[in-house]
Amino acid sequence: MKHLTLLTDLYELTMMQGYFKSGSNETVVFDAFYRTNPCNGGYAVCAGLEQIMEYIRDLHFSAEDIDYLRALGIFDEDFLEYLSAFRFSGDIYAIPEGTIIFPREPLLKVIAPIMEAQLIETAILNILNHQSLIATKAARVCYAADGDSVMEFGLRRAQGPDAGVYGARAAVIGGCCGTSNVLCGQMFDVPVKGTHAHSWIMSFPDEYTAFKKYAELYPSACILLVDTYDTLTSGVPNAVRVFTELREAGVPLTFYGIRMDSGDLAYLSKIVRRMLDEAGFPDAVISASNDLDEYLIETLKAQGARITSWGVGTNLITSKDCPAFGGVYKLAAIQDEQGNFLPKIKLSENTEKVTNPGNKTVYRIYEKDSGKIKADLICLAGETFDTARDLRLFDSLETWKRTTLKAGSYTMRELLIPIFKQGTCIYESPSVMEIQRYCNKEKETLWNETKRFANPHEVYVDLSDELFDMKRKILNKFSTEKQ
Structure with missing residues (x-):
């Protein structure tokens, strides 16, 4: 696959040239985060870090890239010469793939010279947004399936090859047992699964012969599609x-059953089960497909459907009801000559679009007895907390919403971990199946009230006292200057 250096918006390059010409290349902090959970849900699942790592490691401008940029007629030769030797030299911190995440908290933090940090914005968002979206959708579908296996098989409906491949990877992270892709x-060593199409049945003189031939070929994975003619x-x-x-022939029936792809799945599955x-086949699998999503699966479950395995395609691989994740990448700080990070803030008439300034990190707070997530806390890098002391939390927008966690009643862990240091990758990504197991444990830390699809409980993402005070002072300063 071609390297992705030019997978960027043109304005990233024009801004880079502007910084280059002005001699401005200060070290900065950029945060990647999102503002609203997809699908009106209560959480999201982080995914895409492995591809971001590959992208950063391979970041360079080839001679062909330089020739193309020269042909655009908007870049000077001295800048193109700089690009020809370009390599990423900064630091990147990120929340590991499979982690449960919430709005407004940094999922990925870049500390690098501004030209480098600016260039990588578009690709980071492209990768992080898409894969986190599909991993989240998969987690929701698997929650609706309530322990039943869910197979991803949406490749033919995905928005192109990359979305099909990396979307399937994200779906497995989110909980799918395998993919048809x-x-x-091959690329990610995840289980591949599948049965056969209606065309297999139709290509034989009769349905029985088609089933028999398929069973002879695949006796240990014999799922037969039963709705070609009449279920x-x-x-x-x-x-x-x-x-x-x-x-009767002594062939062990290790994994077998039927699949339905049409009709009233709740009604049919009850009759088929009987x-x-x-x-004499009580352990036969009843698998279903047919434009499924988490809402339909939840409804079928409520109606007593006897389905034990679900194949989910279009609505999963495209996240059809919520096709975009909405992550953003914002400047948060600039390093001065003394090495201090000066906080920067983006203001907006929309309160939720006002950014959090400074060089930050994120702590997750758990209720000690249950192990469930109590809240997340965004704070300045270097802040420390003592779980042997009371911890006061408050909503940074609606500050009257406050709670105090008693000493010893909670635990904390830092979510952002170092991925690149001075341009060198220091993190080794786990396998996809290891990430899936981690994600499954992560989902267990959510309260059921947060997992529900209608009006889920919001997990609060609060600011530390120090960060809140810094933000308030900056806002007050801008307010005074406007008067």
Whole structure:
């Protein structure tokens, strides 16, 4: 795959040239964060860090890139010469993939010369936004499935090859048991799964023969699609006939069952379950597909559907009801000649768009007894906290909302970890399946009230006293200057 250095917006490069021409290349801090949970949910799942690491490691301008930029007619030769030797030399901190995340907290922090930090904005957001969106959607679908396996199989409906491959990877991080995407399986060593299409059935003289041939080929992974003609009068009876023949021939039925892709799935699954049980196949899988998402799965569960495995495609790989994550990348501080970080803030008429200034980090606070998330705390880098002391928390926008955590009743951990130091990658990404196991544990730290789809409970993301005071002073300063 071609390196991604030019996967950027033109204004990143024009700003870089502006900094270059003015001799301005101070070290700065940029934060990547998002403002609203996708799908009107109560949380999100962080994903995409591994590809960001690959992008940063390979960041360079080839001779072909330089020739293309020269042909645009807007860049001077001295700047192009600078680009020809460009390498990232800064630091990057990030929240690991699979971590539960919330609005406004930095998911990734860049500390680098401003030309370097500016260039990488677009690619970081492109990668982080898409993969976090799909991982979040997958987590929601898997929550609705309530322990049943969920397979991602949306490649043919994804928004292009990259979205299909990296979206499938993110879906597995979010909880899917596997994907139909073979390239994703090869690239990331995740389980690939699948059955057969209606065309397989239609290519044979009759349904029974199609089932029998498939079972002969794949006796240990024999899921038969039963709705090509008629689920109850043809598909299931023919599947039962084939399962019976396999058992009589001494073939072990290790993983077998049926799949339905149409009709009233709640009603049909109840009838199919009874038919399979009466035929002596109580452990046969009943799998379903057909434009599923978390809302439909939740409804089918509420109606008593006997489905035990779910195939989710279009609505997952595209996050159809919420197609964008909305992450942003904002300047938070500039380092002065003495090495101190001077806080910077973006103001807005919209309160939620006012940024948090300074060089920051994030702590997660857990209720000690339950292990559940109590709140997140954004603070200045270097701040320390003592869990043996009371901790006061308050909403930075609605400051009358306050709570005090008693000493010894809570635990804390820092979320941002170093990924690059002085341009060198110091972090090794776990395997996708290791990230999935970590993500599953992360989801267990959420209260059920936060996981629900309708009006989920909000997990508060608060500011430390020190950060809040800094932000207030800056805001007061701007307010005074306007008068």
